[in-house]
Amino acid sequence: MTPPSSPPLSIIIIGAGFAGLTAAIECHRKGLTNLVLFEKSPSLSPLGDIISFGQNSSRIFTNWGNLPDLLSPIIHKADQVHFHDSSGRFVTTQSFKEEHLAWGERINGHRGEIHSLVYSHALSLGIPIRLGVTVTKYFETPSHAGVVTSSGEAHTADLVIAAEGVRSKARTLILGEEDHPLPSGYAVFRSWFPTPLSFFSSPLTSHLVSRGDTHNAWIGTDVHFLAASIKNGKEISWVCTHVDTSDISESWQFPGSKPAALSLLQNWDPVVKELVKATPEERLFDYKLVFRDPLPTFVSPEGRTILVGDAAHPFLPTSIQGASQAMEDGVVLAVCLDRIKGDGTKVKEAVRVWEGLRYERVHRVQKTGVTTREQWHKADWDVIWKEPEVLHLKREGWILDFDSERDAEERYERVREGLVKEGRL
Template identity: 25%
Template structure:
């Protein structure tokens, strides 16, 4: 199932109502045995029973808990866009094409498709000179559908490109009444398509742990213990896939291509199947 990020956020926002506050910058927090106090830019303070930090790749709370950790760069660029009015590939709901020096994928969402393309960072200069759309069209000239069709149907201004980054897995997500969630805990590369999925799983497990144990600190430790092994394993697979793209060249060894094709169903495609089917 594919869903636009904005649509998912709208569903979640509707579920929690007016309790969400935007435009507030967290500058620090303090906790004791009974509560947590947040400090915001401007001097405001708010108290609560627990602090769940889902503040992403640049998490302020993560830095306070475990210190600053460097960004990891696998050497990959990503270009992506959404195309309205374009139907999905007739062969499959999700399509991925692997080629020399590029990997492309697309999937259906409401009113169209979303697509992405990964390229080695070594191609950044060519991307800047030609522009994303022209370079991607040139790279997919001989490719099968729907890669070239999706790129051609996308307005050049709608294509967003950036560097793929991550942070190393950490062994501690919680401290007392404070816990990390999602990219604040395990920011991974997008190569397994599991970044947002793992954040959703985090939320489900966290809710179960807080429901089942009235002692907040113990509940958060249980959440950490349940989630660490799975997210670390997926992080490692995602990082390995990213580095494999970074090493790709614009030529293909026919013998290696034949061997890889033979093993694809048995090895490569089995991994996302197992990830989706595994209990968490």
């Protein structure tokens, strides 16, 4: 029962990435509308390149008005991927048709374009999003949590949701100390650009773009290269994951070097080299992958500040689940807060149960990032030529055919009772 005189549960969200926006939209969908979102960027420019949402998160978009219709024209349409060795010899095709029929569509597209549609949807609901506000400090007491912004303003609420991505400042409050990223030993060259006209006629590249969208993978020793054409071949995106131990700072916007990429791919398929050569210099980025050990908890000592998305659990791109798990966090959180609707004194219960529902799943999914990379980078080609399916992406039902909202509704009470028995509630 909600105490009759209590004000509605108040929430501050930091970060307007997919984690923060999903938490805001899903809370709003459950009637929790006393919230505000702070984002440090003064404007949301369409940054990034290809991003993937598995069926476990594409189903979330279907609850958000006409978003699926708006996404349809901008997403990648191929439902198969062709694998090659590094010299370009065809190895195998993996079809996604059956899983699309069984589990629904995946969504692959430009991060900036998809993000801007989600952002507009949040605005259309009336969610207050304050751009250009950087949070510099987190604090909490038993009765509330708060943040201080770079202009010195302090804001408090029943709950603070830190969705600030991999460089999260709230991790210090949660852990009681600063944690430092470790080099993963890998980096990714990434690019997205309008398909050059010459690609449509060149015998090297026309198969990539002339008959609609395509998806191709080239697998070498400790390097893999993925290329996808989008919007009926009009745009093209490629990513190349490779060994790199030089630098551990992490940013989506490090400029990449074409000569460095070409020298890495010297003896590779001419198709791959053509993709790199055609890349406009200013559209090539070099994303250094860092690694963070799993956190012992996502919840602050007083249970009033939590980490969601990459702030809690950064993913390797080879898991293809970073954005999906960030969205699941928001969906499950909204279910948990709905159970204590209006009662700010029960926030600790809601967030502890939320963590109980999320912790094991996100860390199990996180591990698939390493297994997929190793499956490709350390491939035994004697085995592969006999059994090419070894290269296929593992598409697992427990990850993809998963309804995070239903699961949370079904398990909330059991997890809560377990926490009570353990004396954690």
